[in-house]
Amino acid sequence: MTALLFCLLACYTAGILLPPCLPGRPKAQNVLANGLAIAASLFGVLLGLAGLLAAAPLTASISSTLPFLTFAVRIDPLAAFFVLTISLAGLAVSIYALGYLTEFYGRSSIGLMGALYNGFLLSMTLVVIADNGFFFLIVWELMSLVSYFLVVTEHEKSEVRYAGLFYLIMTHVGTAFIILTFLIFFQEAGSFSFAAFRHLEQPLPEGLRTLAFLAALVGFGTKAGIVPLHVWLPYAHPAAPSHVSALMSGVMIKTAIYALLRVYFDFLGGQFPWWWGFTILAVGAVSALLGVMYALMEHDLKSLLAFSSVENIGIILLGIGAGMTFQAYGLKEFAALGLLAGLYHTINHALFKALLFLGAGSLLYATHTRNMEEYGGLLRRMPWTGFCFLVGSVSVAALPPINGFVSEWLVFQSLFLGFHLPVVLLNLILPIAAAMLALTGVLALACFAKAFGLSFLALPRSAHARHAEEIPVAMRLGMGGLAAACVFLGLAPMVVVPLLDRVTEPLAGVSIEGRVLALDGWALAPTNVEFSSISTPAIAVMLGALAGLGLLLAWAFGGRLRKRAYKTWGCGINLTPRMEYTATGFVQPIKRIFSTLYQPTIKLETEFLEESHYFAKHRRFEFHIEPVFQKYLYDPVVLFFSAVADRLRIVQAGSLHLYLAYIFVTLVVLLLVAV
Amino acid sequence: MLQSLALVVAQVILFLVVSPFIVGVIRKVKARLQCRRGASLFQPYADLAKLFRKQPVVSTTTSWIFTATPYILFASTLAAGLLVPAFASQMPLNFAGNIIALVYLLALGTFFLILVGLDAGSAFGGMGSSREAIVASLTEPAMIMSIFAIALTAGSTNLSTIVHKTALLEGIVTDPSPHLMALAALFIVALAETGRVPVDNPATHLELTMIHEAMVLEYSGRYLALVEWAAGMKLLVFLTLIANVFAPWGIATSLTPAAIGIGLAVYLVKVSGLAVLIGVIESMFAKLRLFRVSEFLGVAFILALLALVFFYILRG
Numbered sequence: 001m002t003a004l005l006f007c008l009l010a011c012y013t014a015g016i017l018l019p020p021c022l023p024g025r026p027k028a029q030n031v032l033a034n035g036l037a038i039a040a041s042l043f044g045v046l047l048g049l050a051g052l053l054a055a056a057p058l059t060a061s062i063s064s065t066l067p068f069l070t071f072a073v074r075i076d077p078l079a080a081f082f083v084l085t086i087s088l089a090g091l092a093v094s095i096y097a098l099g100y101l102t103e104f105y106g107r108s109s110i111g112l113m114g115a116l117y118n119g120f121l122l123s124m125t126l127v128v129i130a131d132n133g134f135f136f137l138i139v140w141e142l143m144s145l146v147s148y149f150l151v152v153t154e155h156e157k158s159e160v161r162y163a164g165l166f167y168l169i170m171t172h173v174g175t176a177f178i179i180l181t182f183l184i185f186f187q188e189a190g191s192f193s194f195a196a197f198r199h200l201e202q203p204l205p206e207g208l209r210t211l212a213f214l215a216a217l218v219g220f221g222t223k224a225g226i227v228p229l230h231v232w233l234p235y236a237h238p239a240a241p242s243h244v245s246a247l248m249s250g251v252m253i254k255t256a257i258y259a260l261l262r263v264y265f266d267f268l269g270g271q272f273p274w275w276w277g278f279t280i281l282a283v284g285a286v287s288a289l290l291g292v293m294y295a296l297m298e299h300d301l302k303s304l305l306a307f308s309s310v311e312n313i314g315i316i317l318l319g320i321g322a323g324m325t326f327q328a329y330g331l332k333e334f335a336a337l338g339l340l341a342g343l344y345h346t347i348n349h350a351l352f353k354a355l356l357f358l359g360a361g362s363l364l365y366a367t368h369t370r371n372m373e374e375y376g377g378l379l380r381r382m383p384w385t386g387f388c389f390l391v392g393s394v395s396v397a398a399l400p401p402i403n404g405f406v407s408e409w410l411v412f413q414s415l416f417l418g419f420h421l422p423v424v425l426l427n428l429i430l431p432i433a434a435a436m437l438a439l440t441g442v443l444a445l446a447c448f449a450k451a452f453g454l455s456f457l458a459l460p461r462s463a464h465a466r467h468a469e470e471i472p473v474a475m476r477l478g479m480g481g482l483a484a485a486c487v488f489l490g491l492a493p494m495v496v497v498p499l500l501d502r503v504t505e506p507l508a509g510v511s512i513e514g515r516v517l518a519l520d521g522w523a524l525a526p527t528n529v530e531f532s533s534i535s536t537p538a539i540a541v542m543l544g545a546l547a548g549l550g551l552l553l554a555w556a557f558g559g560r561l562r563k564r565a566y567k568t569w570g571c572g573i574n575l576t577p578r579m580e581y582t583a584t585g586f587v588q589p590i591k592r593i594f595s596t597l598y599q600p601t602i603k604l605e606t607e608f609l610e611e612s613h614y615f616a617k618h619r620r621f622e623f624h625i626e627p628v629f630q631k632y633l634y635d636p637v638v639l640f641f642s643a644v645a646d647r648l649r650i651v652q653a654g655s656l657h658l659y660l661a662y663i664f665v666t667l668v669v670l671l672l673v674a675v
Numbered sequence: 676m677l678q679s680l681a682l683v684v685a686q687v688i689l690f691l692v693v694s695p696f697i698v699g700v701i702r703k704v705k706a707r708l709q710c711r712r713g714a715s716l717f718q719p720y721a722d723l724a725k726l727f728r729k730q731p732v733v734s735t736t737t738s739w740i741f742t743a744t745p746y747i748l749f750a751s752t753l754a755a756g757l758l759v760p761a762f763a764s765q766m767p768l769n770f771a772g773n774i775i776a777l778v779y780l781l782a783l784g785t786f787f788l789i790l791v792g793l794d795a796g797s798a799f800g801g802m803g804s805s806r807e808a809i810v811a812s813l814t815e816p817a818m819i820m821s822i823f824a825i826a827l828t829a830g831s832t833n834l835s836t837i838v839h840k841t842a843l844l845e846g847i848v849t850d851p852s853p854h855l856m857a858l859a860a861l862f863i864v865a866l867a868e869t870g871r872v873p874v875d876n877p878a879t880h881l882e883l884t885m886i887h888e889a890m891v892l893e894y895s896g897r898y899l900a901l902v903e904w905a906a907g908m909k910l911l912v913f914l915t916l917i918a919n920v921f922a923p924w925g926i927a928t929s930l931t932p933a934a935i936g937i938g939l940a941v942y943l944v945k946v947s948g949l950a951v952l953i954g955v956i957e958s959m960f961a962k963l964r965l966f967r968v969s970e971f972l973g974v975a976f977i978l979a980l981l982a983l984v985f986f987y988i989l990r991g
Contacts, residue, residue: 557727581801
């Protein structure tokens with residue numbers, strides 16, 4: 001394992017240092033940077049698997065000259081699982097990037113992008129294996145900064161710069177809360193080492209524990225994109241190059257989930273009052289529902305996917321929140337089930353969201369636009385991309401028999417088990433959360449039916465879409481690999497559950513592998529077969545066999561198939577793309593029914609002909625959705641700080657002498673205080 | 676093993692054979708209430724047979740999704756049917772999926788139907804897809820809640836277990852009020868999910884009102900036959916669910932020939948009775964405006980929520 005870790009670090013470091021050494025040769029830089037990233041992620045996959053299967057956690061550390069800082073790493077099953085997730089997504093995305101980066105030749109520095117890309121993967125890996133608070137904060141900050149630089153790759157566009165700035169501010173607000181969390185532990189432990197956090201000499205007082213809980217939720221929640229701290233996410237994730245978006249949305253936000261689990265279950269020892277779990281559940285349910293509802297209204301494909309990440313973080317938190325609630329009442333097996341469901345969804349989301357973002361990248365590559373209203377008919381022109389995107393859509397919509405379904409089903413089950421809790425309020429709240437999850441699930445179905453249907457089906461809506469070409473082989477390989485992984489994770493829960501069980505066992509204190517798998521692993525049956533069970537392999541076989549039966553019946557009753565091709569009936573005139581349903585039209589009923597949430601403003605200006613008021617000369621239609629959170633939550637804060645900054649301008653006169661005077665006065669005051 | 680296989684095959688045949696009959700019953704009841712004689716009860720079989728023999732016309736605008744969907748829809752609906760006990764309470768495929776799997780299997784069909792509505796490029800299809808999306812999103816929470824209320828009383832989410840336990844009157848609480856509320860909620864959900872009045876009208880092809888029919892407007896020939904057959908089976912899945920979850924008595928709890936015979940007969944009577952009820956409802960009520968549907972389905976959700984609250988209050 002140590003050797004694997006060393007190889008991984010060496011490859012990433014080489015990937016950072018070497019590509020910029022070949023200036024002016026973008027092709028070589030591309031191959032070098034992504035080749036090294038591929039090698040490193042392969043080592044990462046092996047390291048993750050080894051870490052999951054190892055009997056004892058791997059630890060290593062190098063001391064430093066700075067006080068409290070040691071470069072300590074520790075790979076326990078929890079860290080190993082996240083290394084595996086990061087590396088799996090990283091592997092596919094790096095293969096894809098080999099093809100995708102050709103788009104940037106001559107526009108951006110490939111060497112720099114490649115170095116940053118490797119740095120991004122490296123910092124994410126280090127975040128999950130760091131075993132020292134100080135070290136963790138450094139790599140966390142590194143991850144934020146590197147991703148910021150990647151977000152502003154296309155900095156010549158003003159909206160990209162805005163997105164980058166927004167991201168930078170939000171992520172640092174988050175970091176402030178994370179530092180607060182660690183300081184709470186530090187002042188008890190006297191050291192930044194995680195081992196000291198874990199085994200405090202005397203337990204934290206109740207007030208400080210609560211503060212640590214809340215500070216961690218806000219700090220890491222900002223990175224995860226929980227509502228209402230999600231506002232930066234739909235700007236920043238789409239602004240980055242698509243392969244980076246895939247990693248940011250698929251993987252980076254998961255490091256926050258890792259950190260939350262680390263703090264709550266490891267440092268705080270899994271001892272909670274009931275309302276912690278309840279808070280996480282509430283945050284999860286609200287994030288899931290609002291995330292998907294805003295996703296539905298987006299017509300920019302990448303923004304839609306970014307909002308969908310908010311939704312999926314919500315689903316993950318629903319599982320974890322249920323686990324924490326059970327943990328509070330000592331129902332350890334159910335707690336483990338909730339965590340397992342959350343973690344299963346974590347890896348699933350990493351894969352299918354990366355797949356979908358790569359799909360969006362392919363569409364961008366082929367059509368040079370992100371606006372769904374300009375796509376259409378692309379399944380005929382780009383069959384590979386279309387098929388992979390369909391697999392991703394089916395997965396994110398949690399449809400059987402592939403992976404999104406399995407994890408969402410497990411989350412449902414852990415919520416249903418709420419009737420074992422001894423409090424009537426919670427008995428009712430868990431099923432209501434399940435109902436919200438049901439609404440989320442079916443809205444996600446609508447959202448991705450829209451995304452796939454309007455992008456890939458019917459007639460092309462623009463010249464871009466009419467002339468789109470299928471993407472290069474490397475990009476297809478990356479997407480195909482992820483699609484295959486999605487199907488595998490859905491059909492093979494018997495492989496995934498034992499691995500996840502190794503992660504949840506130390507957290508919840510009980511192994512549930514035997515209680516979750518039934519029939520030699522061919523079925524999942526949380527608690528017992530009598531209560532509930534599914535078997536995705538059986539469902540897949542059923543679907544296949546019955547579709548075959550359909551074919552057989554059609555042949556038996558109708559003989560050989562002789563199709564006739566004819567144009568779609570357009571009420572007597574030829575069908576044009578303008579007659580097709582638009583993305584805006586598709587979601588109109590949903591917008592109207594949930595108008596309380598969306599608060600849409602619709603402006604319709606019509607200029608009539610002078611001769612008659614029955615004929616319009618021009619029509620202008622505008623429609624906006626109120627960004628509620630930004631308007632009522634963020635704008636006041638921004639205004640406040642701008643006002644304060646305005647006042648403070650007096651001290652910033654810009655004169656060098658004045659600044660020297662400040663320094664002198666400060667020095668004198670400090671000396672006086674010291675004396 | 677052989678017995679299990681036989682049961683599965685029997686259930687497949689049962690669903691294939693009975694579903695057109697149920698559609699015929701509803702049409703007949705509606706015709707009689709409108710003082711018409713109406714077509715024969717077996718007319719839907721003839722319709723299907725005719726559609727299978729017709730040459731399908733496929734739009735040049737469409738992709739492979741269009742031709743694959745009828746088979747996906749057929750398979751997913753029939754698979755959902757295999758998870759519901761019909762004439763025998765203990766289905767061999769019980770392990771393959773519980774009631775949530777059933778909901779999501781039906782959703783798989785809905786997803787592909789929505790895609791098909793968009794595929795041909797005509798505005799009608801898009802309109803149907805858009806409406807189907809909103810109706811589906813409003814029904815699902817109510818469905819999950821009512822299912823959960825039922826699952827609580829039976830202590831299981833597996834359909835066979837629920838039906839078997841209820842049929843043998845094991846562990847059933849004496850007060851049936853949560854059950855009845857959940858029943859009402861599920862009935863409303865069934866009307867909405869299967870596209871019946873007052874949510875949708877299967878007999879209309881008027882562009883302003885149709886939902887399901889709009890999505891499948893471009894289908895013809897064998898594809899239309901499969902889609903129609905699947906729609907009939909979806910209806911039968913819901914009727915079976917309602918009949919056997921709330922009143923499973925008469926179902927074969929053991930696998931003796933006599934019990935199975937009685938089970939089959941009772942099952943046919945139950946689903947036919949429910950079909951008559953749907954026919955009556957379709958004749959008595961007008962279709963709701965699309966934007967009133969949310970209130971109608973809201974009622975279902977509240978009923979299911981109340982069922983849950985009552986369960987806990989009664990449990991004390």
